[in-house]
Amino acid sequence: MGYETLMHGFQTIIEPFRIKSVEPLRITSAEERLGKLKQAGYNLFALHSDDVMVDLLTDSGTGAMSSEQWAAIQRGDESYAGSPSFYRFEAAVKALFDFKHVIPTHQGRAAEKILFSVVGGPGKVVPNNTHFDTTRANIEFTKATAVDLVIPEGKQPSVYHPFKGNMDLAALERCITEHGRDKIPMVMVTITNNSGGGQPVSLENLRGVRAICDKYELPLFLDGCRFAENAWFIREREPGQGERSVTEIVKEIGSLADGMTMSAKKDGLANIGGWLALDDDAWALKCRNLLILTEGFPTYGGLAGRDLDAIAQGLQEVVRHDYLMYRIRSTQYVGEGLLKLGVPIVEPTGGHAVYIDARALLPHIPPLQYPGQALATALYEEGGVRGCEIGTVMFGLKPDGTEAPAAMDLVRLAIPRRTYTQSHMDFVIEVMGRVMKRAKSLKGFQIIEQPPALRHFSAKFAPLL
Numbered sequence: 001m002g003y004e005t006l007m008h009g010f011q012t013i014i015e016p017f018r019i020k021s022v023e024p025l026r027i028t029s030a031e032e033r034l035g036k037l038k039q040a041g042y043n044l045f046a047l048h049s050d051d052v053m054v055d056l057l058t059d060s061g062t063g064a065m066s067s068e069q070w071a072a073i074q075r076g077d078e079s080y081a082g083s084p085s086f087y088r089f090e091a092a093v094k095a096l097f098d099f100k101h102v103i104p105t106h107q108g109r110a111a112e113k114i115l116f117s118v119v120g121g122p123g124k125v126v127p128n129n130t131h132f133d134t135t136r137a138n139i140e141f142t143k144a145t146a147v148d149l150v151i152p153e154g155k156q157p158s159v160y161h162p163f164k165g166n167m168d169l170a171a172l173e174r175c176i177t178e179h180g181r182d183k184i185p186m187v188m189v190t191i192t193n194n195s196g197g198g199q200p201v202s203l204e205n206l207r208g209v210r211a212i213c214d215k216y217e218l219p220l221f222l223d224g225c226r227f228a229e230n231a232w233f234i235r236e237r238e239p240g241q242g243e244r245s246v247t248e249i250v251k252e253i254g255s256l257a258d259g260m261t262m263s264a265k266k267d268g269l270a271n272i273g274g275w276l277a278l279d280d281d282a283w284a285l286k287c288r289n290l291l292i293l294t295e296g297f298p299t300y301g302g303l304a305g306r307d308l309d310a311i312a313q314g315l316q317e318v319v320r321h322d323y324l325m326y327r328i329r330s331t332q333y334v335g336e337g338l339l340k341l342g343v344p345i346v347e348p349t350g351g352h353a354v355y356i357d358a359r360a361l362l363p364h365i366p367p368l369q370y371p372g373q374a375l376a377t378a379l380y381e382e383g384g385v386r387g388c389e390i391g392t393v394m395f396g397l398k399p400d401g402t403e404a405p406a407a408m409d410l411v412r413l414a415i416p417r418r419t420y421t422q423s424h425m426d427f428v429i430e431v432m433g434r435v436m437k438r439a440k441s442l443k444g445f446q447i448i449e450q451p452p453a454l455r456h457f458s459a460k461f462a463p464l465l
Contacts, residue, residue, distance in 0.1 A: 013326065013329055013330050013333055013422060014326075015326060015330075015418075015421070016322045016323060016326050017066070017418060020067065025053055025054075026050055026051070026053070027053065027384075028051060028053065028384055030381060030382065032051075033051070033380060033381050033384055034381050036048075036051045037377055037380065037381060041448075041449070041459075041460030041461055041462075042373070042377055042445060042460070042461035042462070042463065043456075043458070043459055043460060043461060044057060044376055044377065044380060044386050044387070044388070044389075045057070045456070045457050045458070046458070047380070047386065051384075052380070052384055052385075052386045053383065053384030053385065054383075054384065054385045054386070054420065054424050054427060054428055055386050055416070056353075056385060056386060056387050056388075056412075056413040056414050056415060056416075056428070057386045057387065057388050057414065058388060058414045058416075059266060059352045059353065059414040059415055059416050059417060060225075060263060060265040060266055060414075061107075061265030061270070061271045061272055062265075062271075062416040062417075062419065063269060063271075063416045063417030063418055063419055064416070064417065064418040064419050065269065065270065065271065065310060065314070066269070066313070066314075066317060066418075068313050068317070069269065069270070069310045069313045069314055069317075070310075071313075072306075072309040072310050072312065072313040073306040073307075073309060073310050074306075075306075075309050076304060076305040076306025076307070076308070076309045076310075077305045078304060078305045078306075079305065080297060080300070081297050081299055081300075082299055083299055083300060083305045083308070084305075085305035085306070085308040085309045085312075086104065086299040086300060086305070086308055088308065088309055088312045089102075089104060089308035089309070089311055089312045090102045091312070092311070092312035092313075092315040092316065093275060093277060093315065095315070096227075096247065096250050096251060096254060096315060096319070097224070097250075097251075097254035097260060097277055098251075098254060098255070099254070099258075099259060099260070099277035099278055099279055100278070100279045100281070100284070101277060101278050101279070101281075101284035101287075101288075102275055102277045103275060103276045103277065103278075103284070103287055103288060103291055103298060103301060104273070104274070104275050104298075104299075104300060104301030104302070104303055104308060105273075105274045105275055105276060105291070105295055105301045105302055105303075106272060106273065106274065106295060106301065106302035106303055107263050107264075107265060107272060107273065107274045108134070108223075108225060108261055108262055108263025108264075108265070108266075108274040109134040109138065109263075109274075110274060110294070110295055110301075110302065111261040111262065111263075111274050111275060111276035112134055112135050112138040112139075112261050113138050113141075113294075114276060114287050114290045114291055114294070114295075115138075115221075115259075115261060115276055115278075115287065116138045116139050116141070116142050116144065117142065117290055118283055118286045118287055118290065119185035119186060119283065120138075120139055120141075120142030120143075120144040120185065121142050121143060121144055122142075122143040122144070123143075123144070123183055124142070124144035124145070124183055124184070124185055125144065125145045125147055125175070125179045125183050125184050126139050126144060126145070126146050126147065126184070126185065126186060126187075126188060127147045127149050127167075127172055127175050127176075127184065127187050127188070128146065128147070128148060128149065128167075128187075128188040128189065128190055128223070129148070129149060129150045129154070129165055129166065129167045129188075129189050129190055129193050129196070129201065130148045130150045130154070130165075130190060130193050130194075130195040130196045131146045131148060131188070131190070131195070131223075132190060132194045132195050132223065133195075133394055133395070133454060133456070134454070135188070135190070135223060135261075136395075137453050137454050140399050140453070141453070147175055148195075148407075149167055149168045149171040149172050149175060150164075150165065150166070150167065150168060150193065150196055151164065151166045151167070151168045152168070154166070154193065154196045154197075154199060155196070155407045155408060157197065157344065157345065157346040157347065157355070157357040157360065157408060157410070158344060158347060158357070158360070159347075160347055160348060161199075162200075162202070162233075162237040162238070162348070163199070163200055163201060163202040163205060163233075163237070163238075164193070164196060164197065164199035164200075164346075164348075165190070165191065165192055165193030165196055165199035165200050165201040165230075166201055166202060166205040167189055167201070167205055167208075167209050169205070169208045169209065169212060172187065172209065172212055173212055176212070176216050176218070181216045181217070181218065184216075184218060185219075186218060186219045186220065186221050186258075186259075187209060187212075187213050187218055187219070187220050187221070188220075188221045188222070188223055189201055189206060189209055189220070189221075189222055189223070189257075190222075190223040190225075191222060191223070191224060191225075191226060191227055191230040191253070192226045192229055192230045192233070192350060192351055192352070194225070194226070194352075195390060195395070196346075196408075197346030197350050197353075197355040197410065198226070198229075198346075198349075198350020198351050198352050198353045198355065198412075199346070199350055200229070200230045200233035200234065200237070200350075200351070201230060202234060202237075202238050203234050203238055203241065203249070203252065203253070204238065206253060206256050207256060209256075210256045210257075219258040219259065219280070220256065220257045220258055221257060221258060221259045221260055221261065221278075222253070222254075222257045222259075222260040222261075223260070223261055223262075224253075224260045224261070224262045224267075225262060225263045225266040225267060226266050226267050226351060226352055227250055227253060227262075227267055228246060228250065228267045228318040228319050228324060229267065229324065229327065229328065229350075229351030229352060230253070230351070231246045231249040231250045231253065231319070232246055232324040232325075232327075232328055232351070233328070233351065234249050235249055236328075245319075245321075246319045246320075246321060246324060247319045250319060258278065258279050258280065259276070259277055259278030259279060259280070259283075260275075260276075260277050260278075261274070261275075261276055262274050262275050262276075262277070264311045264314065264315075266352070267318045268311045268314045268315060268318070269311075269314030269315075269317055269318050269417060270307065270310045270311045270314050271307075271310070272303065272307055273303050273307050273308070273310075273311045275301075327351065327352075327417065328351050330415070330422070330425070331349055331350065331351060331352065331353065331354060331415055332348075332349045333422070333425060334349070334354045334413065334415070334425050334428065334429065335347075335348075335349030335354045336349075337425070337426070337429035338354060338356065338429060338432055341429070341432065341433045341436055342436065343356060343361065343432055343436060344356070344357040344360040344361055345357060346408075346410065352414055352415065353412045353413055353414040353415060354412075354413045354415075355390065355410040355411070355412050355413075356375065356387075356410060356411040356413070356432075357408070357409075357410060358371040358372040358374070358375040358376075358389075358391065358409045358410060358411050359371050359372075359391070359408065359409040359410075361375065361436075361439055362374060362375060362439060362442055364440065365442065365443070365444040366444065367391070367392045367396070367405030367406070367409055368392060368396070368403065368405060369444025369445060369446070369464060370389070370391070370392055370393050370409070370444055370445045370447075370461075371391070371409045371444065372389035372390065372391035372392070372393065372409040372410055372411050373389045373391075373393050373444075373445050373461060374442045374443065374444055374445060375387075375389075375411045375435070375442070376388065376389050376411045377445075378435045378438075378442055379411070379431060379432065379435055382431050382434050382435050383427065383428075383430070383431030383434070385413075385427075385428050385431050385432075387411045387412060387413045387414075388411070388412045388414065389409075389410075389411060389412075389456060390408075390410040390411070390412045391406045391408060391409030391410055391411075392405050392406045392409055393447075393455065393456045393459065394406070394456045395407075397450070397452075397453075397455055401452070413428065443463050443464050443465070444463075444464045445461040445462065445463055445464060446461065446462055446464055447459050447460070447461055448460050448461065448462050
């Protein structure tokens, strides 16, 4: 609690760590960056990371591990079956989420693939506050339907609500009654709500979802990628929670669910890994069989033992108050800097990223000309800052091949954990200020090549004249 006490007396955000190793950045010119964009088909995923100066594409697996995590890697045991690294990993997960079965996977989307291969299928419907891209894709791959039911405030970037990630409880109940309980294998809640601006879900809302699930005898699963950040927001914003520890809140969150998918590349503070955890014995048996077929033996699940140990240590560090206060406050700092420039963002600022409202900033670019893509490429061209479009490129393509505008067109600036300093963030704010000055001159894009699913990863674009 020392860091929390200290920060109440100072304005400067001091990182609660020292830097032990550094990695050089390659400085590029605007002309060089424009050439790299053209070579990449204007898709920021296709850039070489060496050509990026400040990489905010994702916070997934891109953070810096602690000295204790690197020490844990040295303890890693690479036995094929029954490695002690697995049992340390399992114990660390169960210390926070006491589910009966913990199944390691190489990352979160592998857990989703296994889970929905077991419970999905044609005619099935999976409600969520907002599915993220891989979750939706893995559901739709089984010919099931993914339904988003976030509260109305969650679709309005400039409207303030402390828990904009909340599920619309009335809409959830309507969804269940309209489709029928037998067509819904589970209800999911994503914490924090990544596609909706990294916004948290309240304990009150989770309890409400649990009550509806109990009423209709449906299991509740969490997409728990940023569970610690969500718990911190509950502690800071929800009445009656301010005196509780983050660990206590996380345990209550877990107690409300029947299982979870998890990417440990987020709030596991690791560079790779994830898990599927659940209580149902029959589902767990089927999931483990699929794991063996696609990932590996159940005590390593596609991971090296050293990675399991790194996750186990990361789960101890991520719930510490000094880390979380720094994490949330430093992200808020970027949001405040952008707001001072008049940049429209999703408010309040989320935990892992700042989301710029590209549709509001570039009203002259229609959604089907991808204003988020236009803004993201402009940020890279201007200052070598790589962000990620979260909008019509990512979510506009429907399973039947038709296209429609997404609910919002955002650009996510996802901040890797313990990686960049405040001066890097000041530079990002300055780059955005320069882009703001020429915002009216930015043009939209057309897609000239795309895959049938998850097109944002590999589509090729051409600027409209």
